[in-house]
Amino acid sequence: MEVHHLFELEEITVTKNNKSSVANIENVTFSYPQIDSPSLTDVNLDIERGEFVLLVGPSGCGKSTLVRTLNGLIPTLSGGKLDGRVLINGKDIKGEKIHKLALQVGMVFQNPDTQLFSLTIGEDIAFGPENLGLPKQDIIDRTDHALDVTGLKHLKDNFIFLLSGGEKQRTAIGGIIAMDPDLFILDEPTSDLDPVGTKDVLDIIKQLNKEKNISIILIEHKIDEVVKLASRVILMEKGEITLDGDPCEIFSNHEDQMKKAGIYPPQLSEISNILDLNNNKNAMSYKTVFERLMKVLPESDNGLQVNNIKILNARPHLEIKELYHQFEGGAYGLKNINLQINHGEFIALIGHNGSGKTTLSHHLIGLLRPTQGKILINGTDISDLSIPKVAQEVGFLFQNPDNQIFTDRVDEEIKFGLKNMGLNDKEIDKRVNSALEMMELTEYKNRHPHSLSRGQRQRLAVASILAMKPDIIVLDEPTTGQDRAHVNKFMQQIRELNKLGKTIIFITHDMNIAAKYSTRMIVMKTGEVFLDGPTRDIFSRTKDLYTTHIESPIITRLTLDMRKKGKNIPVMLTVDELRSYMSANPV
Incomplete structure (x- = not known):
């Protein structure tokens, strides 16, 4: 079947063939301009029609570079040297215009704001079909279909700048759906989304794959959420494909290699491996794992190694008293917040977007500034302090690292705040080098920050904060877009700071990270504190958490369900706790 489109007054013919391969990468090596080492080395890859490929690998391994060769962004916009061939629907795309390739290969990026530019949802989704020169009714039909699939029909006239992150990402996906591509590439589309937004996006992707037979390539660090959708997992390391196969086989038989590469398997897979279920075809099934645990796990009150942090000083570090914040227009963003945060606490602040x-x-x-109420730092009202003075007490990492990166060299970025503190050159250099080493950025110190990957830029922003050594560190989604190895390394470093008495408050949508590192959790809902208490207690309140669209870690749900069946075991937060328990209580 041939579909004829118009774009910028020229006719474009796209062949929608029924051959098995929708994309082929043959012996591709690519180097960015002025970068000596290649970002891709002799890559070969075939994507079959209807496949759902989960592409994983450490930050900076070449994942984003690889998928950008499929729609011509590399090398057309990036420059650089590309050797080898890239074929879409059997045709070599060398020299092909990007807007033509967009009819066959759609791509959604991490940040939806980079690809939304119309005023309303409906206008943005219709933009692509309009520029194909399609008949008016076809444009309407495509737009309505995309709105239906993304669940945005009732919002089609809403302004884009008023949307949540999840709604923006669904709009970006809708714009691609309206173009009717054969291959849909999504580069960490849920990295900035809460559990609700993540589920909405993944449901759409699943529907496109299952019902429309669209080939999917998904780059994602949220392995637990996405692995059940994938028919194939590909691991990249240092610009090369090192593993490629069935998800269950990859995670069951190559766990050590995946972990070494910074990719931690889904919790169900980890637990299955502990229970020697890796040859079971249902090894990643909750029911299979639950039944096995019920059968083999000994009952005991002992053996759980709980990771408690001793509070070095129980006096208040932060006090929030009757805090209200009212936005322009009258809506309240905060309502009657009362919290006491002591020196040395490690707190996870969670809740859905908004x-x-x-x-x-x-x-x-x-x-x-509060509309009503007050905030005290070590007994001093924050309203009596200038922002620079507050910054010496409280270090803050924004969710989007690009919001706080503005110099043209990595090391200069870290130096900037230190120079404003009046430190001497020797101390500045010492702190810069320490921060670079801590965040594994030493080899990039002379690079421009925006030549780094998203995960590397995130670590740079963190390095700039850590170098200033504030007593309170507030982190807004500090692990966004990073592989699990870097997440754990970074959070372990934060834990070490906490052990030295630093007060840590981190916002996260990653419940596994909250479970592993925090000792206290504060759950927010509609501008109020909904739950507040020790992490284990909060994660045990699954029904309450469900009302906020938050799920406890799988191992926690498993142990809670086992306790409901009368099994005398402790509530566990991490797979490491399960290992510790089984070691102390051998099967």
């Missing part, structure tokens, strides 16, 4: 987490965190650094 619950008030970021609004509260911005009050802690003086970016927002």
Whole structure:
């Protein structure tokens, strides 16, 4: 079947063939301009029609570079040297115009704001079909179909700048759906989304793959959420494909290699391996794992190694008293917040997007002033302090690292805040080098920050904060877009700071990270504190968490369900706790 489109007054013919391969990469090596080492080395890859490929690998391994060769962004816009061939629907795309390739290969990026430019949802989704020169009714039909699939029909006239992150990402996906591509590439589309937004996006991707037979390539660090959708997993390391196969086989038989590469398997897979279920075809099934645990796990009150952090000083570090914040227009972002945070606490601040987490965190650094109520730092009202003075007490990492990166060299970025503190050159150099080493950025110190990957830029922003050595560190989604190895390394470093008495408050949508590192959790809902208590206690309240669209870690749900069946075992937060328990209580 041939579909004829018009774009910029020229006729474009796209062949929608029924051959098995929708994309082929043959012996591709690619180097960016002025970069000596190649980002891709002799890559070969075939994508079959209807496949759902999960592409994983450490930050900076070449994942984003690889998928950008499929729609011509590399090398057309990036420059650089590309050897080898890239074929879409059997045709070599060398020299092909990007707008023509967009009819066959659609791509959604990490940040939806980079590809939304119309005023309303409906206008943005219709933009692509309109520029194909399609008949009016075809444009309407395509737009309506995309709105239906993304669940945005009732919002089609809403302004884009008023949308949540999840709604923006669904709009970007809708724009691609309206173009009717054969291959849909999504580069970490849920990295900035809460659990609700993540589920909405993944449901759409699943529907496109299952019902429309569209080939999917998904780059994603949220392995637990996405692995059940994938028919194939590909691991990249240092610009090369090192593993490629069935998800269950890859995670069951190559766990050590995946972990070494910074990719931690889904919890169900990890637990299955502990239970020697790796040859079971249902090894990643909750039911299979639950039944096995019920059968083999000994009952005991002992053997759980709980990771408790001793509070070095129980006096209040931060006090929030009757805090309200009202936005222009009258809506309340915060309502009657009362919290006491002691020196040395390690707190996870969680809740869905719009619950008030970021609004509260911005009050802690003086970016927002209370409508009512007050915030005290070591007994001093924050309203009596200038923002620079607050910054010496409270270090803050924004969710988007690009919001706080503005120099043209990595090392200069870290130096900037230190120079403003009046430190001497020797101390500045010492702190810069320490921060670079801590965040594994030493080899990039002379690079421009925006030549780094998203995960590397995130680590640069963190390095700039850590170099200033504040006593309170507030982190807004600090692990966004990073592989699990870097996440764990970074959070372990934060834990070490916490052990030295630093007060840590981190906002996260990653419940596994909250479970592993925090000792206290604050759950926000509609601008109020909904739950507050020890992490294990909060994750045990699954019904309450469900009302906020938050799920406890799988191992926690498994142990809670086992306790409901009468099994005398402790509630566990991490797979490491399961290992510790089984070691102390051998099967």
